Amino acid sequence: MSDLVIQIRDLTRVYEMGAETVQALRGVTIGIRRNEYVAIMGPSGSGKSTLMNLIGCLDTPTSGEYWLNGQEVSRMGDDALARVRNREIGFVFQTFNLLPRATALQNVELPLVYGGIGSRERKQRATEALSRVGLADRMDHRPNELSGGQRQRVAIARALVNRPAILLADEPTGNLDSATSEEIMRVFASLHAQGQTVIMVTHEADIAAHAARVVVLRDGRVASDTVNRQGAAA
Amino acid sequence: MLIRDAIGEALQTIRTQKLKSFFSLVGVLIGVTFLIAVVSIVQGMNVYMEDRFANKLVGLNTFQLRRMPNFNSGNVTEDEWRGWLRRPRINYAEAAAVQTRMKTPAIYSRWCSDNLPVTWSGKTAKQVDVWTADADIFRIKNLDLATGRMFTPQEARAGVPVAVVGWDLTDRLFQGVDPVGKEIAIEGLPFRIVGTVQKQGSLFGISLDKFVLVPFDSPVHRYACRLGFMDEFHVQAKSAAEMKITLEETRETMRIERRLRPQQEDNFAMQTAEGALEGWNKISAILFTALPALVSISLLVACIVIMNIILIAVAERTLEIGIRKALGAKRREILAQFIVESATLSTLGAALGIGTGIGLAFLVRATTPLPAAIAPWSVGLGVFLGVVVGMTAGVYPASRAARLDPIEALRQE
Numbered sequence: 001m002s003d004l005v006i007q008i009r010d011l012t013r014v015y016e017m018g019a020e021t022v023q024a025l026r027g028v029t030i031g032i033r034r035n036e037y038v039a040i041m042g043p044s045g046s047g048k049s050t051l052m053n054l055i056g057c058l059d060t061p062t063s064g065e066y067w068l069n070g071q072e073v074s075r076m077g078d079d080a081l082a083r084v085r086n087r088e089i090g091f092v093f094q095t096f097n098l099l100p101r102a103t104a105l106q107n108v109e110l111p112l113v114y115g116g117i118g119s120r121e122r123k124q125r126a127t128e129a130l131s132r133v134g135l136a137d138r139m140d141h142r143p144n145e146l147s148g149g150q151r152q153r154v155a156i157a158r159a160l161v162n163r164p165a166i167l168l169a170d171e172p173t174g175n176l177d178s179a180t181s182e183e184i185m186r187v188f189a190s191l192h193a194q195g196q197t198v199i200m201v202t203h204e205a206d207i208a209a210h211a212a213r214v215v216v217l218r219d220g221r222v223a224s225d226t227v228n229r230q231g232a233a234a
Numbered sequence: 235m236l237i238r239d240a241i242g243e244a245l246q247t248i249r250t251q252k253l254k255s256f257f258s259l260v261g262v263l264i265g266v267t268f269l270i271a272v273v274s275i276v277q278g279m280n281v282y283m284e285d286r287f288a289n290k291l292v293g294l295n296t297f298q299l300r301r302m303p304n305f306n307s308g309n310v311t312e313d314e315w316r317g318w319l320r321r322p323r324i325n326y327a328e329a330a331a332v333q334t335r336m337k338t339p340a341i342y343s344r345w346c347s348d349n350l351p352v353t354w355s356g357k358t359a360k361q362v363d364v365w366t367a368d369a370d371i372f373r374i375k376n377l378d379l380a381t382g383r384m385f386t387p388q389e390a391r392a393g394v395p396v397a398v399v400g401w402d403l404t405d406r407l408f409q410g411v412d413p414v415g416k417e418i419a420i421e422g423l424p425f426r427i428v429g430t431v432q433k434q435g436s437l438f439g440i441s442l443d444k445f446v447l448v449p450f451d452s453p454v455h456r457y458a459c460r461l462g463f464m465d466e467f468h469v470q471a472k473s474a475a476e477m478k479i480t481l482e483e484t485r486e487t488m489r490i491e492r493r494l495r496p497q498q499e500d501n502f503a504m505q506t507a508e509g510a511l512e513g514w515n516k517i518s519a520i521l522f523t524a525l526p527a528l529v530s531i532s533l534l535v536a537c538i539v540i541m542n543i544i545l546i547a548v549a550e551r552t553l554e555i556g557i558r559k560a561l562g563a564k565r566r567e568i569l570a571q572f573i574v575e576s577a578t579l580s581t582l583g584a585a586l587g588i589g590t591g592i593g594l595a596f597l598v599r600a601t602t603p604l605p606a607a608i609a610p611w612s613v614g615l616g617v618f619l620g621v622v623v624g625m626t627a628g629v630y631p632a633s634r635a636a637r638l639d640p641i642e643a644l645r646q647e
Contacts, residue, residue: 058560058640079564086562097557097644101246113239114562158561 004067005165005197006032006055011064011074012220013050024050026220027064032166032199037192039211039228040201047220049170052201056089056168057081069165086114090159090167094174096151098143098158104130105139108158115162129157133187149180156187160196167191169200173207185210240571244578247547258543259583261536262623266584266616269529270591270608275598276521278606283514284507290434290442292507293374295477298345299324299332299467299484304505321501323463328491335487338471338479343368344450345466346459352403352446353419359407363400363445364420366458367468371447372398374470380404382414382429385449393451397425401433401443420446423453439603466505481506533623536583540627544576548635555635556643569636576628577621584620588613 013025025047032038042048053059054066057073060081066074069088073081090111091097098107108126117125130139133153143151152172159167169188173181189210192198202208209228216224248255292298302318326344333342345367352362369387371377377384377398385396397418404413413427425448434442448454450464459465469484471477481504488502548555555568563571592613595606 053641056560058644079566082559082562082564085560091560093644097553097560099554099557101250110558111561114558114564114567162562 003034004031005034005036005069006030006199007065007067008055009065011051011054011061011066013047013054013059014062023220025054025061028217028220028222030215030222030225032197035192035195035197037188037198037210037212038200039208039214040199040217041203041205041208041214042217042223043203045219046217048201048203048217050220051217052168052170055166055199056091057085082114086111087162088165090156090162090164092152092155092159092167092169092172094171096143096148096155096175098151098154100143103140103142104135104146104154104157107143107154108161111158111162125161126157129161130154132160133157147180148176149183152176152180152184153187156184156191160191166197166199169198171202171204172200173202173204181207237570237574240574241578243571244575247575248579248582254543255579255582258539259536259579259586261532261539262580262583262620263587263590265529265532265536265623266587266620267591267594268532268587269525269616269619270588270612271594271598271606272521272525273609273612274591274595274606275604276518277609278595278599278604279514280518281607282603282605283511290375290437292505292510293376293468293470294507295472295474296374296468296470296507297477297481297484298505299329299469299488300465300503300505303503303509304466318503322492323460323465324467324502325463328488329464329467331491332467332469332484332487336469336480336483338476338483340469340471340476340480341370341373342470343371343374343468344464345371345468346450346455346464348454348458350421350454350457352407353422354407354413354416357407359403359444361444362403362420364454364458365445365447366450366452366455367447368450370470371468374468377447378432380430380432381412382427384429385447390449390451393449393453393455395423395425395452396428396449398429398431398447399427400431400445400447402441403444403446404430405443418446420448420454421457425452425454436603477506529619533619536580537623537627540576540580540624541631543579544572544628544631545634547575548572548631552638552643552646555638556640556646559638559640560644565636568638569632572632572635573625573628576632577624580624580627581617581620584616584623587620588616591616 008028008030011025011028012023015022015024028051040048040051050059054061057068060076061074064074065072068084071084073084076084099110105123105126108129109122112122112125127136127139130136133156135150135153135157138146138150143154146154173184176184185207188198188200200211208214212228214226214228215222298304301321301323329344345365347363347365349361350364352359369385369390372384380401382398384398385394389396397420399413408416413430416427418425418427436442469480471480484504485500489500492501494501558568592608595608598604598606
């Protein structure tokens, strides 16, 4: 039990949209171990975005329990959640979501700024993280001076810089061509090989195929949870 | 640490959006410019009025016994004015009585003046102030000699035609020749120059150096004054406190001399430097009352403009806020970011305002005779107001930014 980095039990999420209530999640139970590589799949409306927001601590569940790295986050307030996001979660977004006016280095430093790390250590750790994704020579470039693949690698460096418990990627290759997508998948595989827990939300089967485990959601419930033999860890 | 990052962020935003930022801080700029410039000019005026106007024209611890006030503070009615003109002039007997009955130590001088032409070696200076006075006038008016000597009490008493000239005459009429010992003609009457006075400068652009000072009873007296009368009787005490006493003593003597009944008003005036400043003090008081109102109005406008700009910034940068929140920014960190940004913008405006305000003050100093003096407290106040306006303007937009739902914010493209 203790090596479960994520423990989700009977998680539900109900949205009130005016008079209507939408049951986005109807009781999801998942456990994810340390150093797993999991893909979460499902058609639109299946609740995978809702689950991702809950796992990412951007949202709180209507009912159920969510334990992340030994802390119950399902009952936390805004600021406590912000702290958990900062320490435990590394986000990688489809649209990269880099600050356009900041350099690659400044973007990567950002989580450390909110972590209250001093500027010297910040710079050193951000430089390290950029080197890990092979962008040591692009540190002073702004996002618009970088290719799509390079931007996503900056975003990965930013996600890793605080040594989070999980790397949470939302359609990480959605805005990339297939060659670049493969490049990003190789980065994920290598991070996973180094011991990083990776959770990836995608609707593309060939991208999900890189993961060692595939969870499929349908109508707010887990429809299937299978080990992928072709995946990285298999 | 975070504050420094936020200031850096704010400066970067300002750099990338120069024109928009400039317009947004114009309000603060104008408000602070106004504050600095008006305070500098008023303070400069105060120094000027006290130092130069009052003490040059009236003299320190001095008053002038006159028929009517010399510098009135504005609101004189037609009737009052006519009343003043009907008053008797000060005569020799009255002046003598004031001097003999005075118990407080003081120095005195009778005084008349007129504008007369002065000629030397074929050249004429027109409209020169010819002052006829007693020898103590040099001490009363604090006239320092450049060359030569003053006229003596004996010369003054005997009405010897000697003269001491101001800097303008030395400069323009004699043009480098030492005037001492030269003979000039004042309205055709011969006078020998015995001394020259150091440059006095100017007051509101009017030269204080275009004068000739001659003994009271010297030959030009009949042009300057009616026989037996004088324009002014100058009395100088040793201190401000003693001057107050001499004022009362003089008033008493004059009322007795003129046989005024208790219910009758004084039919003479005693002009003090303080009295001369009365009009100015009123203007300065009005300016200092109006200033906070004017500055507040422009800063209120500035506050609204900046609030609007920051609201737009929050709307435009919703995605950025979402990213920052996803990366672990707490509410108060987002709040601080936008308040600091707003304060930085506003303080920059205030700094520019201080610059233009000081510039304006220097411009006034360079182009007018007013010695505009920058008041350090107004610069401090300007910076303080800049920070306060910015922070106030930032509170509402920043709290909106801080309350944004990260999921919603991240959805924005």
